[in-house]
Amino acid sequence: MRFEHIDTTIQTLGEAKIPSPLLQPANGECGAYFVDDDERILLHVNEKQVAQLKADGIPAPAFESAGPRRKIYFDPSKLRCALVTCGGLCPGLNDIIRSVVLELHHRYGVRHICGIRHGLQGFIPKYGHSTMDLSPETVTNILDSGGSILGSSRGDQDIEEVVDSLERMHIGILFMIGGDGTLAAASKIADAIHSRGLKISVIGIPKTIDNDVFLVARSFGFDTAVDIATQAISGAHNEAEAYPNGIGLIKLMGRESGFLAATAALARQDVNFVLIPEVPFDLDGPNGFLENLEKRLTHRGHAVVVVAEGAGQEFFEGRKKMHDASGNVKLYDIGLLIKSKIVAHFKERGISVSLKYIDPSYIIRSLPANSNDHVFCSFLGRDAVHAGMSGKTKLVVSHWNNHFVHVPMDQVITQRKKVDPDGKLWATVLEATGQSSLKNPAPKKA
Ligand SMILES: Nc1ncnc2c1ncn2[C@@H]1O[C@H](COP(=O)(O)OP(=O)(O)O)[C@@H](O)[C@H]1O
Numbered sequence: 219m220r221f222e223h224i225d226t227t228i229q230t231l232g233e234a235k236i237p238s239p240l241l242q243p244a245n246g247e248c249g250a251y252f253v254d255d256d257e258r259i260l261l262h263v264n265e266k267q268v269a270q271l272k273a274d275g276i277p278a279p280a281f282e283s284a285g286p287r288r289k290i291y292f293d294p295s296k297l298r299c300a301l302v303t304c305g306g307l308c309p310g311l312n313d314i315i316r317s318v319v320l321e322l323h324h325r326y327g328v329r330h331i332c333g334i335r336h337g338l339q340g341f342i343p344k345y346g347h348s349t350m351d352l353s354p355e356t357v358t359n360i361l362d363s364g365g366s367i368l369g370s371s372r373g374d375q376d377i378e379e380v381v382d383s384l385e386r387m388h389i390g391i392l393f394m395i396g397g398d399g400t401l402a403a404a405s406k407i408a409d410a411i412h413s414r415g416l417k418i419s420v421i422g423i424p425k426t427i428d429n430d431v432f433l434v435a436r437s438f439g440f441d442t443a444v445d446i447a448t449q450a451i452s453g454a455h456n457e458a459e460a461y462p463n464g465i466g467l468i469k470l471m472g473r474e475s476g477f478l479a480a481t482a483a484l485a486r487q488d489v490n491f492v493l494i495p496e497v498p499f500d501l502d503g504p505n506g507f508l509e510n511l512e513k514r515l516t517h518r519g520h521a522v523v524v525v526a527e528g529a530g531q532e533f534f535e536g537r538k539k540m541h542d543a544s545g546n547v548k549l550y551d552i553g554l555l556i557k558s559k560i561v562a563h564f565k566e567r568g569i570s571v572s573l574k575y576i577d578p579s580y581i582i583r584s585l586p587a588n589s590n591d592h593v594f595c596s597f598l599g600r601d602a603v604h605a606g607m608s609g610k611t612k613l614v615v616s617h618w619n620n621h622f623v624h625v626p627m628d629q630v631i632t633q634r635k636k637v638d639p640d641g642k643l644w645a646t647v648l649e650a651t652g653q654s655s656l657k658n659p660a661p662k663k664a
């Protein structure tokens with residue numbers, strides 16, 4: 219993929235003039251380091267691509283590095299901050315809340331940190347959700363809890379009312395932790411703030427169990443999700459192996475992107491078929507999934523199938539399209555459809571099978587983060603604070619080419635990140651599973 223069209227410019231509220239409290243010896247003793255705005259991370263690391271851009275006279279795009287700045291914009295003694303978590307749950311939400319609060323409190327000396335309850339609803343008086351005072355005492359021991367201590371919600375809220383609420387609370391930095399929907403809302407909030415001439419920074423921390431946020435190489439909670447998914451695969455494999463013609467079928471989250479299904483299949487290589495939204499497949503016909511499943515049972519006596527929830531939605535064509543409160547398309551249950559198709563197929567062929575269907579979706583996204591994600595969230599949360607304190611706004615803190623960076627909010631919401639059917643991840647899934655194309659040849663035209 220080429221990224222030369224990406225505008226990497228980061229907006230600021232004004233000049234950062236206040237020396238950072240991290241410069242104080244007491245704070246710097248344990249190695250305060252600083253990052254300058256001109257420290258940048260190239261989007262492309264492929265030498266040929268960079269050379270091509272150079273030959274075309276196009277400057278190679280680069281993201282601003284995340285991290286503490288020497289000068290900050292907000293006076294910590296007067297600053298009020300707010301945090302909100304929106305959309306679906308994801309392992310690590312509490313880690314992010316904790317690291318933001320501890321960094322603000324201990325390193326910058328910010329004393330007014332407010333948790334907004336139940337997503338965007340928390341800004342709107344009619345819902346009556348009270349706010350939560352966030353301090354080291356309230357967040358120190360939340361790492362072992364899944365979910366979000368602030369709660370969440372879906373559903374559109376009036377952006378002007380959200381900004382009214384920020385004004386009423388005298389908020390200087392708003393940290394919005396959420397997925398593509400939340401970041402779209404955050405971008406509108408930042409625009410409304412700007413048009414009112416307010417000085418409020420909006421910092422996004424991308425959250426997605428589907429790992430589908432554009433320009434974010436890895437999102438927090440994904441590593442944990444893969445870990446937990448492998449347990450489901452392991453269970454399905456044990457069940458499948460134990461019985462004659464055993465089939466373990468697991469459905470994993472992944473609305474439009476099959477990263478979780480593909481990566482979990484590589485993490486636990488007992489999987490024989492992976493079905494993801496990006497790669498179309500047929501159920502029936504000589505190359506179809508059911509025929510291939512039967513072949514696998516004939517040769518090996520058992521099979522494990524992983525299906526991402528967004529796969530095969532074309533099999534529901536003609537049915538009514540429904541949406542959730544946030545406007546996301548409500549998916550039909552591909553796991554249950556495949557289950558019923560498998561049962562019908564083998565019944566028709568007079569073959570007895572033992573089919574076990576496992577759907578661990580909500581277990582995966584609501585559990586606490588694993589160690590890797592604890593570490594990752596700690597970096598992300600603290601870098602979000604550094605970005606906000608320096609007066610930057612309308613950005614998300616991202617991980618790109620092994621570095622933490624600032625990405626303009628409007629860029630990440632332009633599209634979703636998807637598994638490339640011609641890329642390394644999917645090629646390796648095919649190698650590891652031995653799965654061939656599950657598409658029948660197109661019928662010849664008369
Ligand atoms: N385009 C949009 N403009 C404004 N608000 C949005 C937009 N898309 C989603 N939202 C709001 O952002 C919040 C979270 O969105 P949702 O899609 O549920 O989760 P996620 O942020 O995880 O994608 C919801 O309250 C939703 O109404």
Ligand SMILES: O=P(O)(O)OC[C@H]1O[C@](O)(COP(=O)(O)O)[C@@H](O)[C@@H]1O
Binds near residue numbers: 398428
């Ligand atoms: O049952 P819910 O809350 O609508 O969530 C289902 C969806 O939430 C997700 O886990 C994440 O979606 P979001 O990015 O919108 O939070 C999807 O994989 C899934 O389709």
Ligand SMILES: [Mg+2]
Binds near residue numbers: 398
């Ligand atoms: Mg979303």
